[in-house]
Amino acid sequence: MPPNPFRTRPRSQNNWVIDTVAQKIIIDTDPGIDDALAILFALAHPDLELIGLTTVYGNVPVSLATDNALRLVELADVDVPVAAGAAKPLCISPRGHADFVHGADGFGNSNLPASARQAVAPHAAQFIVEQIRAAPDAVTLVPVGPLTNIALALQLAPDICEKTRVVLMGGAVHEPGNCSPVAEANIWQDPHAAEAVFAANWHVTMVGLDATHKVTLDQGFFTGLAERSPRLGGFLNQIHQFYLDFYATRYGDRVCAAHDALAVAAVLRPDLLTFESGAIQVAVDGIAEGQTLFAKPGQFDHKAEWQGRPEHRAALNADCEGVKALLQDALSTLD
Ligand code: RIB
Ligand code: CA
Numbered sequence: 001m002p003p004n005p006f007r008t009r010p011r012s013q014n015n016w017v018i019d020t021v022a023q024k025i026i027i028d029t030d031p032g033i034d035d036a037l038a039i040l041f042a043l044a045h046p047d048l049e050l051i052g053l054t055t056v057y058g059n060v061p062v063s064l065a066t067d068n069a070l071r072l073v074e075l076a077d078v079d080v081p082v083a084a085g086a087a088k089p090l091c092i093s094p095r096g097h098a099d100f101v102h103g104a105d106g107f108g109n110s111n112l113p114a115s116a117r118q119a120v121a122p123h124a125a126q127f128i129v130e131q132i133r134a135a136p137d138a139v140t141l142v143p144v145g146p147l148t149n150i151a152l153a154l155q156l157a158p159d160i161c162e163k164t165r166v167v168l169m170g171g172a173v174h175e176p177g178n179c180s181p182v183a184e185a186n187i188w189q190d191p192h193a194a195e196a197v198f199a200a201n202w203h204v205t206m207v208g209l210d211a212t213h214k215v216t217l218d219q220g221f222f223t224g225l226a227e228r229s230p231r232l233g234g235f236l237n238q239i240h241q242f243y244l245d246f247y248a249t250r251y252g253d254r255v256c257a258a259h260d261a262l263a264v265a266a267v268l269r270p271d272l273l274t275f276e277s278g279a280i281q282v283a284v285d286g287i288a289e290g291q292t293l294f295a296k297p298g299q300f301d302h303k304a305e306w307q308g309r310p311e312h313r314a315a316l317n318a319d320c321e322g323v324k325a326l327l328q329d330a331l332s333t334l335d
Contacts, residue, residue, distance in 0.1 A: 022047050024049045024137070025048055026052045027042060027052075028053075028124065028144065028145060028150060029054070029055060029069060029143075029144050030058030030145030030146065031060070031068040031107070032060065032260070033101075033103075034243065034260045034261065036072055036107065036239060037258060037261045038169075038260035038261040040331065048267065048268065052083060054084075054085050054125075056085045056146055058146045060099070060106035062084060062087045066082060067114060068106050069082045069119075070115035071107075073115075073117065074115040074116065075232065075235060076232065082119045083123065083126075083127035085152075086148035090148060090152075090193050090196075095179075103239075107239045108239040108241055110235075110242075124153075125149050125152035125153040126156065128153040132157075132163050132164050133159075135163065140267055141168075146187075146190040146193065147187075147190055150166070151190075151196040160202075161201050166202060166203070167263055168205070168206060169212065169259050170186035170194065170206065171184050171208035172292060174210055176209075180288075182283075182288050183288070184292070187291075187292055189290075191282050191283065202310070204280070205312065205315065206314045207262050207273070210314070210316045211274075214317055214320055215261075215323045217240075217257075219244060221324065222244075225328070229332060233331060268326065269322070269323075272319045276296070276314055277296075278294050278296045278297055278311065280295075280312050280314065281305070292314075
């Protein structure tokens with residue numbers, strides 16, 4: 001087995017790295033094919049330190065999300081703890097899982113062998129609180145599934161807002177939804193949890209469909225990954241076949257959106273995205289349930305329901321070629 005690239009990689013010399021210490025991140029995930037790309041990308045990039053994966057229902061049931069997260073850390077041969085989380089939304093009835101997008105096994109029906117590894121004992125919400133409180137400096141939470149674990153962590157320990165920022169994949173400002181005309185999947189799965197996240201007094205970066213639909217990956221991208229990184233790139237190429245076929249059937253073009261990887265890219269290279277600052281609220285019921293509503297600073301402060309809302313930022317565009325190059329550079333270091 002060649003030396004583990006995740007352990008021996010040189011620190012990045014890019015001058016856009018804000019400091020010399022890798023940014024600590026926790027990815028909250030429902031793997032999920034695009035989640036797998038995001039997680040291997042985060043593990044491969046020298047300027048990130050993935051201190052944990054927390055799992056949540058969404059693309060698949062949480063038990064399978066946990067098994068898949070364990071499969072990923074075992075494939076990558078890294079000692080990253082995996083903590084299992086919520087099995088259902090805070091209030092609404094469970095919506096079901098996107099097996100038509102990610103396959104029944106969440107990895108394009110690739111039927112990978114089970115991992116020999118075990119999840120850690122704490123629930124994901126408790127794990128998030130413990131890791132943030134123990135970290136000597138700030139931690140970035142990168143939720144790329146329904147936000148139930150994040151809302152539960154806030155209920156457990158509101159103080160985490162002081163040491164944490166959130167960079168999440170979810171929502172949409174001007175772009176139509178993918179689970180209703182206005183709702184994106186991660187928000188739609190648990191609108192109450194999402195509203196709690198956007199109402200809390202921390203800084204949230206929302207990487208929604210306005211930006212993720214601008215970063216599309218075709219077969220050539222994955223073929224190239226497999227050529228440069230036969231084992232892990234080959235795995236990503238294998239599991240993305242089902243995902244590319246879904247996009248071809250649903251949208252008529254065999255290219256897929258790098259939804260979750262763009263949230264990780266936004267942590268590393270925010271200059272590759274275009275943001276607008278403002279308040280974000282979530283419709284929690286009715287026909288628009290799961291819609292993320294965006295208001296520019298002060299735009300609706302004369303209305304009670306918008307007064308006092310914390311200011312976040314939403315990604316409205318992304319540099320597709322720049323993000324693809326960032327992904328390729330990092331993932332090409334894998335074996
Ligand atoms: O809408 C896209 C999001 O829903 C992505 O996180 C994808 O993995 C699914 O969870
Ligand atoms: Ca996801």
